[in-house]
Structures are given as structure tokens and as C-alpha cells.
Amino acid sequence: MNATTALLRMLVFPGILFAAPAAWFFLWIERKAMAALQQRIGPPFMQPFFDFVKLMGKQVPPREGLGGFLMKLWPVLAVAASAGAVGLLPVIPRSGGFPGDLVLLLSLLELPSMFIIAAGFSSRSLWGELGSSREAILSVSYNVVFLMAIIGIAASQHTFSLQALAQSQGSPLRWLGVLAILICLPAKLHMNPFSVTNAEQEIYAGPMTEYTGHELALWELAHGMEWVAATGLVATLIAPPLANPWMAGALFVVLSVAVVLVLTIVAAATARLTIDDSVRFFWRCALAFAVLGVSSVLLMRIKL
Amino acid sequence: MNILRLLLNNFLGGSITTRFPNRPPADKGFRGLVRYDPQICTGCGVCAYRCSSRGISFRSSRTAYTWAYDPGQCTYCGRCVDGCEAHAITQEAAPPPLYYKRDELNLAHTTQRPLPPPKKKPEAAPATGEAK
Numbered sequence: 470m471n472a473t474t475a476l477l478r479m480l481v482f483p484g485i486l487f488a489a490p491a492a493w494f495f496l497w498i499e500r501k502a503m504a505a506l507q508q509r510i511g512p513p514f515m516q517p518f519f520d521f522v523k524l525m526g527k528q529v530p531p532r533e534g535l536g537g538f539l540m541k542l543w544p545v546l547a548v549a550a551s552a553g554a555v556g557l558l559p560v561i562p563r564s565g566g567f568p569g570d571l572v573l574l575l576s577l578l579e580l581p582s583m584f585i586i587a588a589g590f591s592s593r594s595l596w597g598e599l600g601s602s603r604e605a606i607l608s609v610s611y612n613v614v615f616l617m618a619i620i621g622i623a624a625s626q627h628t629f630s631l632q633a634l635a636q637s638q639g640s641p642l643r644w645l646g647v648l649a650i651l652i653c654l655p656a657k658l659h660m661n662p663f664s665v666t667n668a669e670q671e672i673y674a675g676p677m678t679e680y681t682g683h684e685l686a687l688w689e690l691a692h693g694m695e696w697v698a699a700t701g702l703v704a705t706l707i708a709p710p711l712a713n714p715w716m717a718g719a720l721f722v723v724l725s726v727a728v729v730l731v732l733t734i735v736a737a738a739t740a741r742l743t744i745d746d747s748v749r750f751f752w753r754c755a756l757a758f759a760v761l762g763v764s765s766v767l768l769m770r771i772k773l
Numbered sequence: 774m775n776i777l778r779l780l781l782n783n784f785l786g787g788s789i790t791t792r793f794p795n796r797p798p799a800d801k802g803f804r805g806l807v808r809y810d811p812q813i814c815t816g817c818g819v820c821a822y823r824c825s826s827r828g829i830s831f832r833s834s835r836t837a838y839t840w841a842y843d844p845g846q847c848t849y850c851g852r853c854v855d856g857c858e859a860h861a862i863t864q865e866a867a868p869p870p871l872y873y874k875r876d877e878l879n880l881a882h883t884t885q886r887p888l889p890p891p892k893k894k895p896e897a898a899p900a901t902g903e904a905k
Binding site: 504505507508509510511513734737738739 | 776777784786787788789791
């Protein structure tokens, strides 16, 4: 993949031009499915887009100094990181990629979380700082499971290339890894039962409390793109290899939507755990999956 | 697993909410738009005094008073209705209609105060002394 292809993938397909509508679509699916499970009508199809446009038109209060500059910077970086993560996904077979792009995807998936933490502290709001510290604690917990699961999958297939992973056949270890990733996704996407970061009944919007206008719109967009990237990663791992690019693209979208629905059902069926319980849950899971990951790495070494 | 059964029933049972502007029928005690009857109003201005959201304004002079209502400011709390001893203010038992222009539902009514009876001019005091 040369620089031009990389830029095209990040900015056009499956980057921002695909990721932005997909983000709004996924946000709508999540809200609509949640409403259906709660006997509500839910928002119209275009509502996430309308919300974005409305927020873009709102005035932002003037913020002076470095803190104000940083508060403007974090959402832009979060959108860029999320778009980059979506851009790396092998939506269409043989669309490029490079050895080790899985590592880059993981780091890009992690960046929005770090920017959220930084944004909460930059805002100097009590609720923002509380939400950020919760996000930081949760991030340290679930990422152990998340990374171990990815390492386990990659090691079992002897590759860190997304394209190669998408083309390879599934294995029991891989399915275990996918299960571990699915357990982590609610925490990554701030959904129940791991939604302590933005627990609106306790700390308003958490790190986003002081945000409004186009900055908040960018955060929403970044959050939607995180949805696309995270569910897309799962879809990449569970999709059977198909030669037809259209079929592969359609299957990718269908599987991503299925993952969104599963996460929504889990969120609707569970209540919010406290930060202590969330951390305890992830560290207990981490033990099992860490052993799994490390053992698979050892297995790969022996085979080599 | 009860929660999953509940979610399934919710999903199959359909929605109990409606899409705007469709609204469920209002109950008997529903507090909607404030209505004003200038024929009964005594012009005391208590409604404006009791309105904490400044939905009702009352301007008075010696010859007339103007009662004005802005539904955009109104919180439909009903304190004006409770405070009106003449019962000149009531509330509709229906949600307010949709409106697309600002201040479209605003009301204002000016009532002339009844003229006070003409004062009798005091009779001229009887002359006490002769003019010099």
C-alpha cells in the first residue's frame, strides 16, 4: 500500500466518505433497536444525521488559552483516528493492506479512548474529570482482555495482517478470541453494562459534559465511526472468505449490523455496573484470556 | 433470563409511543394553553404576578390595561388559573398546536377601564366678607 492508496482508503473508501454515513446508520440502528426493545418508536432514519447538522450549526462558547485549544483539538484527532481505523478494514477482499496493519488498527481504535480521557481533563469540569478517570481505569482493564484476544487470534493464524486474517479459515481459538472481543466492545463503546464513563444519571455526559456545537458533533461522529471500526473488526474476523467483492462487502455490512444488534440487546438487558464491578469483571476474564493468548503465542513459536 | 423474555415481549408487542405530531388524547385535567376571558377579568394583574416564567405580562394605566400571553415562555404550571379569583383564566385540556413562526400563538388583549364617575365640583364657599 503506497501513500496515495492509504490516503484514498482513509478519506474516501472505506474511510470518511463511507465511514460517516455508516456511523450515522449504525447509531440509528442502535437507537432504533434499543427503542424497539423498550416499546418505543425510536428516532427516524435520518435523525443521527440531523443531530449532527444541528450541532454543527450551534455556537461554541469562547475558550481561552491552551485548554481551549486542546478542547478543540481532541475531537478532530478522535475523528481522524476513527476514520483511519475504518480505512484499514478489509471491507472488500484484496483491497490492499500491509503486514502488521492489525497492530495499527488496534492503536487507532485505542486513540479515541485516550482523546476522551484527555478531553475530560482539558475541560476542567468536575464531571469531565470523573468521567475521564473512570474511562482511564476501565480502559486499562478491558484492554488487557482485548489485546490478549487479538494476539491470540493473530498468533493462531501466524499473521498480523488483516487481509490474511480475513482470508483465513476460522478455528476454535479464533472464536474464543471473537467472544473475548465481544465482551470488551460494550466497554469500548460506552454501553451497558460498562457505561460508567458517561453515566448520565450520575455524571451527566462524563468527559463530554462541557462540549457543545461542532465539537460535540465531531465527538458523536467519532463515536459512530468507532462503532463501525469495532464492529467491522469483529465482522472481518467472523466472515467466511468470499471471492466476489460485492458479496464480501454486503456480508461485511450484514455481520457488522448483527454485532450492533447483539450489543444493543446486551445493553438493553443489563444495568450499569459500578466501576469496581466492571474492573473486577475484566480482570477475572483477563486471567483466562491472557493464558489463552500466551499459550497460543508459544504454540506458534514451537511450530515455527 | 426473565429479562430476555421481557425484551422479546416488548419487541413483539409493538410500540406504545407515537411519532410527533401525533399525540395521545389528553386527560381531563391536562394543562394546555392558557385562555383569557376579557369580559370577566377585573384587571387585578394577579396572574402576571404569579407567573414565574414570564409567560403572562400585564400593563396597566389609568385608562386601560393590556393582558398578554406568550406560550413560548409558558410552563403550563397553572398557577395563574389558581390565582384568578374571577375565573377569567382557564387552560385548554389539550396539548398546544404546532406552530412554525415565532410568537404565532401569542395573545394580547387591551381593555379600557371604565371611566370613573365625574367628580362633583365642590360648591363655592360662601363669601365671608365684603369685597373691599
